[in-house]
Amino acid sequence: MFRFSVRKNWKVRQVSRVGTVASLVFCLVVRAQADSTARATQQHKGSSKTAQTAPAAQTFTLVGAGDIAACQHLASAQATARLIAQIPGTVFAAGDLAYEQGSPDQFRNCYDKTWGEFKDRTKPALGNHEYGDRAAAGYFAYWGAEAGPADKGYYSYDLGDWHIVVLNTNCNAKALGGCDTGSPEETWLRSDLAKYPNACILAYGHHPLFSSGLFKKHALHPSLRSFWEDLYAVHADLILAGHEHSYERFAPQDPQGNPDPARGIREIVVGTGGRSHSPLGVPTPNSEVRNWKTYGVLKLTLSRGKYHWEFVPVEGQTFHDSGDGVCHEAPSTAE
DSSP states (O other), X not given: OHHHHHHHHHHHHHHHHHHHHHHHHHHHHHHHHHHHHHXXXXXXXXXXXXXXHSOOOOOEEEEEESSOEETTOOHXXXXXXXXXXXXXXXXXXXXXXXXXXXOHHHIIIIITTTGGGGGGGEEEEOOGXXXXXXXXHHHHHHHGGGGOSTTTOOEEEEETTEEEEEOOOOXXXXXXXXXXXXXXXXXXXXXXXXXXXXXXXXXXXXXXXXXXXXXXXXXXXXXXXXXXXHHHHTTOOEEEEOSSSSEEEEOOBOTTSOBOTTTOXXXXXXXXXXXXXXXXXXXXXXXXXXXXXXXXXXXXXXXXXXXXXXXXXXXXXXXXXXEEEEOTTOOTTOO
């Protein structure tokens, strides 16, 4: 009996040990599975958090017009200023800012009382009326360093992936030295553009190369063709201008005015800042949209590889224009 009891107890202990080991193995397996599930859950949460907190594609607003403030009737310039007050972003002022001679008094009493509210976020361009004084002294005195180098008035800046070129299109200004190939400004433009081979490019100045303005001597400026050729060579996307007191949008075209949907530059004339209205004549080839009875501003939304344009009319007016374009140098991963 004793022997049987010992053997029986030994077997019981052996069974107990096997059960304990099996239980331990089972617990380890369960624990490993739980840890694996926890890690997977944590990774999923982490990826979800990354997706939720990833910054949206950065966009920039450029808003403005040309041909703005005359002291004789400030109401229309004040109306366009009210639009800009509601639109955050960089302001472009495309020349003829203070009528009639761009004198210090006219900048102080005309422009400053309207669009002057946005001086600290404005990137200006010279118009022909700024040269009422041959050296455009009132303009350079008002803007200081924001006007670009004295006697030149051309410069560039960046908004995200977009490179913005501000041109002095007053080719007859003595200090400028013309706009032809090899001129100081054209040489500067080629050098500046060469530094940004992969950027989206936008340029603005006062005079347009193309326009449907009624008086062709005022509307068309073939002296700017060299600038266009330089910009076209680097696949520039947009050129903005004023001078004609109207709004006109062109289809993408080359410097000779031939349609070019693939590589062409879209020109938008927006001389609607408040000075007055100028009648348009027979539509120039490639002109898509025209209006010469509405004051307003052009709002551009610039993002990675694309842009959106919108003409915003002053209160009480209904003319509107908007659309989208793709940057010629758009990265393949553009949103």
